[in-house]
Amino acid sequence: xxxxxxxxxxxxxxxxxxxxxxxxxxxxxxxxxxxxxxxxxxxxxxxxxxxxxxxxxxxxxxxxxxxxxxxxxxxxxxxxxxxxxxxxxxxxxxxxxxxxxxxxxxxxxxxxxxxxxxxxxxxxxxxxxxxxxxxxxxxxxxxxxxxxxxxxxxxxxxxxxxxxxxxxxxxxxxxxxxxxxxxxxxxxxxxxxxxxxxxxxxxxxxxxxxxxxxxxxxxxxxxxxxxxxxxxxxxxxxxxxxxxxxxxxxxxxxxxxxxxxxxxxxxxxxxxxxxxxxxxxxxxxxxxxxxxxxxxxxxxxxxxxxxxxxxxxxxxxxxxxxxxxxxxxxxxxxxxxxxxxxxxxxxxxxxxxxxxxxxxxxxxxxxxxxxxxxxxxxxxxxxxxxxxxxxxxxxxxxxxxxxxxxxxxxxxxxxxxxxxxxxxxxxx
Amino acid sequence: xxxxxxxxxxxxxxxxxxxxxxxxxxxxxxxxxxxxxxxxxxxxxxxxxxxxxxxxxxxxxxxxxxxxxxxxxxxxxxxxxxxxxxxxxxxxxxxxxxxxxxxxxxxxxxxxxxxxxxxxxxxxxxxxxxxxxxxxxxxxxxxxxxxxxxxxxxxxxxxxxxxxxxxxxxxxxxxxxxxxxxxxxxxxxxxxxxxxxxxxxxxxxxxxxxxxxxxxxxxxxxxxxxxxxxxxxxxxxxxxxxxxxxxxxxxxxxxxxxxxxxxxxxxxxxxxxxxxxxxxxxxxxxxxxxxxxxxxxxxxxxxxxxxxxxxxxxxxxxxxxxxxxxxxxxxxxxxxxxxxxxxxxxxxxxxxxxxxxxxxxxxxxxxxxxxxxxxxxxxxxxxxxxxxxxxxxxxxxxxxxxxxxxxxxxxxxxxxxxxxxxxxxxxx
Numbered sequence: 001x002x003x004x005x006x007x008x009x010x011x012x013x014x015x016x017x018x019x020x021x022x023x024x025x026x027x028x029x030x031x032x033x034x035x036x037x038x039x040x041x042x043x044x045x046x047x048x049x050x051x052x053x054x055x056x057x058x059x060x061x062x063x064x065x066x067x068x069x070x071x072x073x074x075x076x077x078x079x080x081x082x083x084x085x086x087x088x089x090x091x092x093x094x095x096x097x098x099x100x101x102x103x104x105x106x107x108x109x110x111x112x113x114x115x116x117x118x119x120x121x122x123x124x125x126x127x128x129x130x131x132x133x134x135x136x137x138x139x140x141x142x143x144x145x146x147x148x149x150x151x152x153x154x155x156x157x158x159x160x161x162x163x164x165x166x167x168x169x170x171x172x173x174x175x176x177x178x179x180x181x182x183x184x185x186x187x188x189x190x191x192x193x194x195x196x197x198x199x200x201x202x203x204x205x206x207x208x209x210x211x212x213x214x215x216x217x218x219x220x221x222x223x224x225x226x227x228x229x230x231x232x233x234x235x236x237x238x239x240x241x242x243x244x245x246x247x248x249x250x251x252x253x254x255x256x257x258x259x260x261x262x263x264x265x266x267x268x269x270x271x272x273x274x275x276x277x278x279x280x281x282x283x284x285x286x287x288x289x290x291x292x293x294x295x296x297x298x299x300x301x302x303x304x305x306x307x308x309x310x311x312x313x314x315x316x317x318x319x320x321x322x323x324x325x326x327x328x329x330x331x332x333x334x335x336x337x338x339x340x341x342x343x344x345x346x347x348x349x350x351x352x353x354x355x356x357x358x359x360x361x362x363x364x365x366x367x368x369x370x371x372x373x374x375x376x377x378x379x380x381x382x383x384x385x386x387x388x389x390x391x392x393x394x395x396x397x398x399x400x401x402x403x404x405x406x407x408x409x410x411x412x413x414x415x416x417x418x419x420x421x422x423x424x425x426x427x428x
Numbered sequence: 429x430x431x432x433x434x435x436x437x438x439x440x441x442x443x444x445x446x447x448x449x450x451x452x453x454x455x456x457x458x459x460x461x462x463x464x465x466x467x468x469x470x471x472x473x474x475x476x477x478x479x480x481x482x483x484x485x486x487x488x489x490x491x492x493x494x495x496x497x498x499x500x501x502x503x504x505x506x507x508x509x510x511x512x513x514x515x516x517x518x519x520x521x522x523x524x525x526x527x528x529x530x531x532x533x534x535x536x537x538x539x540x541x542x543x544x545x546x547x548x549x550x551x552x553x554x555x556x557x558x559x560x561x562x563x564x565x566x567x568x569x570x571x572x573x574x575x576x577x578x579x580x581x582x583x584x585x586x587x588x589x590x591x592x593x594x595x596x597x598x599x600x601x602x603x604x605x606x607x608x609x610x611x612x613x614x615x616x617x618x619x620x621x622x623x624x625x626x627x628x629x630x631x632x633x634x635x636x637x638x639x640x641x642x643x644x645x646x647x648x649x650x651x652x653x654x655x656x657x658x659x660x661x662x663x664x665x666x667x668x669x670x671x672x673x674x675x676x677x678x679x680x681x682x683x684x685x686x687x688x689x690x691x692x693x694x695x696x697x698x699x700x701x702x703x704x705x706x707x708x709x710x711x712x713x714x715x716x717x718x719x720x721x722x723x724x725x726x727x728x729x730x731x732x733x734x735x736x737x738x739x740x741x742x743x744x745x746x747x748x749x750x751x752x753x754x755x756x757x758x759x760x761x762x763x764x765x766x767x768x769x770x771x772x773x774x775x776x777x778x779x780x781x782x783x784x785x786x787x788x789x790x791x792x793x794x795x796x797x798x799x800x801x802x803x804x805x806x807x808x809x810x811x812x813x814x815x816x817x818x819x820x821x822x823x824x825x826x827x828x829x830x831x832x833x834x835x836x837x838x839x840x841x842x843x844x845x846x847x848x849x850x851x852x853x854x855x856x
Contacts (some may be wrong), residue, residue: 024693080634081542108538109546113646114509118537118627121549121681122688158688195633199546200685205623205648206508207715207798209688218541220633240673245666247686253549254682257628258675260550260586260637265452287635370635 028155050097053090053162053215055169060177062086063105069182070221077221084178084192084219088170091201092160094211103173106218112203116210122200123253124153127369128317129191130175130219130422132183133412138175138422140194141410143168145317149251150196156250158209159198167215171196174217175422182219189411193222193370225370227272230377230390233285233366234271235349236262237382241276241284241312248283248312255314256287271380273366280348282306285376288368289319292352293340293398295360300341303330303398307344318367318406321418325405330398337397349381356386363396364388373403453583460579460589478525481518481590481643483597488605490514491533497610498649505649512606512620512647516598519629520588522639531601534646540631544638550628551681552581555797556745557619558603558647558850560611561840566603566850568622569838571596573745577679578624584678586637587626595643599624602645603850610647617839621650621798653798655700658805658818661713661794662699663777664690665810669704669712669740676711676740683742684715699808701794708776710734713804716796717747720780721768721826723788728769731758731826735772746795746834749846753833758826765825777809784814791824792816801831 063085076082083106090101116122126146131139147164155161171194183192196217200210239262241255242248248255262274263286273286282290283306291305303326306313326342333339355361356379364376375395379386391397408414412421491513504510511534518529544550554574559567575592583589599622611620624645628638667690669683670676676683690702691714701714710718711734719733731754734741754770761767783789784807792804803823807814819825836842840849 024689079632081540081631083542087541106541108540110536110538112509112536113515113534113625113644114511114623114648116685117681118545118551119553119623119625119681120684120688121551122685123546123549125547156689157685158692193633195542195547197541197547203509204507205621205650207684207688207691209692216541220542222633238673240671243668243671243674245668246671252685253545253547254686256548256635257544257550257585257680258682260548260635261452261584263635264586264637 025152025155028161029151031161050095051099053092053098053101053166055101055166055173057100058088058170058173059100059102061102061104065105066181067106069184072187078223080220080222082221084174084182086174086178088174088217090170090215092213092215098160098162101170101215103177109201109214109216111201114203114205116200116202116204119205120200120207121252121254121257122157122159122210122213123198124150124157124159124251125195125197125253126150126153126251128171128194128196129369129410130179130183130194131191131410131419132179132185132188133410134188135412136185136188137412138179138183138424139410139412140172140175140420140422142317142321142418143171143420145320146196147171149315149317150198153250153252154198156247157252157254159200159213162215167196170215171217172422174219176424178219179422180424191410192219194219222370226372226374228394230375230388230394231273231285231366231371232271232378232380233273233275233376234266234269234380235275235277235382236266237277239274239276240278243278244310244312246312249308249314251314259287269380275349275379277349278312280350281346282349282352283313285366286368286371288366288371288374289313289316290364290366290376291322292347292355292364293362293396294352294355295362297358297360301338301362302341302343304343304345304347306346316368318369318372321406322367322373322402325402329405330401335401337401340398349379352379353381353386356388361388363390363398365396365399373399373406375399453580456583456589457579460583460591478523479527481520481526481529481594483529483594483601485528486516486598486601487528487530489530489532493533494609495534497612500615506651508648508650510649512602512610514602514606516602516645518598518643520641520643526588526590529598529643531605537642537644539629542631542633544628544630544632547633548628548635549680549682549685550585550587550638550641551626552578552585552587552679553623553625553681554578554581554679556599556622556624557797557838558607558611558622559619559838560607560613560616561838562616563840564613564616565840566607566611566852567838567840568600568603568848568850570745570749570846571599571848573748574624575599577743577745578626581678581680582626584675585680585682587628587641590643595624598643599645600850602647604852606647607850608852619838620647622647650798654800654802656822658803658816658822659701659713659794659799660699660806660808661701661703661804662694662697662808663703663705663810664694665705667702667704668706671706672738672740674740677736677742679742687715697808699806703777703807705777706740708778709774710777710780711741713794714796714799716794716799716802717741717744718792718794718804719750720775720783720792721790721824722780722783723790725786725788729766729790730769730771732771732773732775734774744796746797746800749834750795750801750830753830757833758829763829765829768826780807781809781814784816789816791818791826793824793827801827801834803827
């Protein structure tokens with residue numbers, strides 16, 4: 001987790017009694033995950049005596065009514081609702097802690113109409129994938145990053161804490177049980193989407209932190225989101241996705257529902273996603289991070305993306321991985337492409353506009369788990385469609401190379417610590 | 429609905445293609461509720477051919493396992509989870525419209541783990557009450573306002589539209605069936621909380637408008653939220669509840685969950701609620717609107733509250749009713765209290781601070797359905813507790829008078845169009 005995502009209290013020079021949200025978040029993390037707190041310079045407090053989330057207690061109940069795996073091209077895949085045979089669930093109660101998690105047949109949740117998550121958006125989630133490698137092995141990509149970010153999100157939305165390592169183990173348990181059937185070795189190079197989720201499941205209409213929470217992990221088929229001729233983005237100057245002092249950095253439901261209206265309006269005008277601005281500064285593209293490759297006025301080639309400081313931008317796992325790979329492999333010319341400088345700073349849509357007009361934009365791409373690395377071909381801005389170059393048929397050169405590197409790690413062509421192999425059918 | 433809450437597109441002089449959210453909201457309302465669109469100067473479009481929400485189709489299924497009504501003082505009341513015997517539900521599907529609504533036994537909802545509302549906060553609600561009058565009659569308070577605001581909220585969060593009149597009828601159906609038992613004539617002057625809710629219930633993980641929605645109405649017992657010695661507010665200068673271009677004006681889940689962390693931190697310091705600021709300007713108190721009664725430097729007595737223009741503040745039914753009553757009854761001295769000017773404008777916490785220091789604050793109160801009219805005794809601001817006068821033992825004079833007027837309407841002492849009598853046990 002980037003330190004900026006969990007800034008310690010007082011870091012901005014604001015007086016103690018007013019830094020309510022930041023301080024409460026820091027305290028909670030210190031209590032439930034001292035390792036993360038320490039790594040971020042937060043004071044740790046003694047661990048709670050409540051029962052912690054413990055993957056070693058996982059109870060297995062296999063389904064008696066297994067479902068059929070859809071063939072590639074089956075229309076069910078486009079619905080993003082076909083899950084695998086099983087799910088993992090774990091219930092937390094205030095004053096008690098976490099009950100033993102269960103791996104059980106996939107099925108509906110039964111919730112009181114007064115459940116907190118249905119009224120107050122006490123919910124957070126992660127997006128990640130399981131990959132069937134070219135070598136036949138099953139892999140996750142940096143699951144530790146997702147598990148740690150989920151703790152940041154759950155804390156921000158007043159849901160309980162946990163040791164991220166345990167969440168990682170529970171995700172692996174589902175993958176190891178359903179992987180063989182649902183992502184078979186006969187289909188190397190394919191993937192399934194994983195959705196760890198936590199909801200406030202307590203039935204109580206008072207506006208306060210939920211007294212019960214349910215964590216669950218499901219695996220689904222998702223349609224491909226990359227656009228063959230490049231993403232068409234529409235810069236929004238009325239709707240604002242996130243604001244300093246808000247919660248844009250957390251993967252909470254409240255960051256998504258409110259964006260759907262503008263996204264649909266953009267789709268009706270022929271764009272795929274909104275490019276969210278704040279005071280004219282570029283923040284996120286749809287539900288993914290935006291990278292622009294351009295040449296400065298002085299002629300220096302740069303890869304630029306918005307920084308995490310204001311806590312308005314999601315600390316994307318793909319974003320972080322791209323930055324890291326780019327710093328290692330793109331800055332010295334050894335990649336075969338012109339060496340680029342890697343820059344995290346605020347940049348405005350007006351700067352992008354000017355660079356397009358002056359022919360200084362080399363390419364641009366959105367990056368996220370769902371979108372993966374998705375080249376951008378157009379940005380609509382103030383009644384004008386700005387054309388973003390794509391030097392290859394369906395991509396720019398940098399996006400293509402980065403995508404290749406990441407896929408090699410995900411599908412096992414490159415042996416890398418980010419590609420975590422999951423043993424199949426292991427019973428924890 | 430105040431026009432400001434559904435500003436037509438182009439109203440701010442912004443170009444059409446960038447006013448995505450505002451335009452989409454206006455379009456949707458024009459399609460589903462032409463009456464409201466017309467009243468707000470929006471263009472109406474032909475009504476959709478999909479099945480509209482129709483209360484006359486309500487199907488009744490009485491419970492076979494009636495519950496016991498808790499006695500006053502029963503600890504279950506404090507849990508805000510004890511509902512009445514029945515609930516109303518109605519399901520909408522994309523391409524079909526609304527199915528016939530049902531009045532059925534209260535019970536859990538069964539939701540796919542992929543349901544939109546559990547991930548993307550596609551949910552909105554209303555808060556209102558049913559009142560057992562001193563004259564034995566059952567009343568709602570301005571249910572038309574709640575039903576219309578629910579349409580604004582559901583539209584903002586990409587849930588389906590409806591004719592607010594139908595929602596009003598469905599709320600009345602539940603009240604008329606459960607009122608006699610749960611709010612008995614033997615307990616005049618009591619109330620139950622009503623929670624109309626809509627959730628995106630479609631199972632699909634794609635980030636897009638839900639293809640299925642479920643509307644429901646439940647009635648619950650709620651603990652009294654008014655504080656005997658006055659509300660203690662803590663002004664937050666780090667957390668921001670809502671921002672221009674966001675969704676603060678809509679009663680959507682996304683406005684609530686993210687506030688819980690700061691509210692708990694404030695509670696640990698001895699305050700009841702957060703006073704939310706934006707750039708130093710006073711916006712809302714907890715989940716209610718704030719009114720300050722003060723004297724200007726020139727000596728003029730004023731009731732001041734934040735305006736709705738920026739769409740960051742909820743258009744509260746209590747707020748609106750107080751403004752209207754105050755304009756009718758408090759501006760000419762006929763009330764017995766000093767005449768006051770009624771002002772809706774931005775005002776800053778620094779202005780309040782200065783007025784407190786100069787002895788110009790007369791009183792302050794929070795107003796909302798849950799809090800009703802709740803006198804404020806203290807505002808914590810920048811390490812200092814500002815004492816707000818309460819001239820009566822538990823209230824200021826203006827709050828007391830306004831509260832009396834409202835209660836007289838709610839409980840039938842004053843015959844007023846805002847107090848809508850519900851016929852009991854009527855079957856629609």
